[in-house]
Amino acid sequence: MNKEKMLSEAFAAMEYAYAPYSHFHVGACVETRDGKFFRGINIENASYPVTVCGERVAIFNAYANGYRKDDIVGIAIVTSGNALSASCGMCRQAMIELLKKDTPVIFSNGQEEMIMTVDEMLPHSFSGDDLL
Ligand SMILES: [Zn+2]
Structure with missing residues (x-):
């Protein structure tokens, strides 16, 4: 996993965030096992x-290019706020479905950084396994 490249791609993507209402800009980047990087922004x-x-746009971007959870080695999510922010509940549920539970999720606001796994972000989650 190339954490620094994911973070730099996420910060570059954040420049394109479309946030005319909240003015809270988010950039994200998914890295795949074969070394591709897929960006996302909040829209x-x-x-x-x-x-x-x-983060959902970045994950959907990777999926739209044919990648699946076993191909994804990490995701970086960066925000423009002063506080270090983590993903909303809807994104955590999307990650449980579309990423492996041990996939690292890196958060940064340019000053602070935090890394958690998908499972740590949404323990005791509801998934397709519950529907069997
Ligand atoms: Zn979200």
Whole structure:
């Protein structure tokens, strides 16, 4: 896993965040086993529930290019706020479905950094295994 490259890609992506309402900019980057990097940004909408978070856009971008959870080695998520932010509940549920439980998730706001696994972010989660 190339953490520094993921973070630099995420910060570069954050420049393109579309956040005219919250002014809270998010950039994200997924790294794949074969060394590809897929960016994401938050994209807001005047109809607020239509808004999509940056980490989901990055994961969906990797999936749209044919990658799946076993191909993804990590994700970096960077934010523009003063406090170090972690993912919302909806993104955590998306990660449980679309990433492996031991995939590292790196958060940074440029001053502080935090790394957790997907499972640490959403313990006792509901997944497809519950539907069997
Ligand atoms: Zn989210």
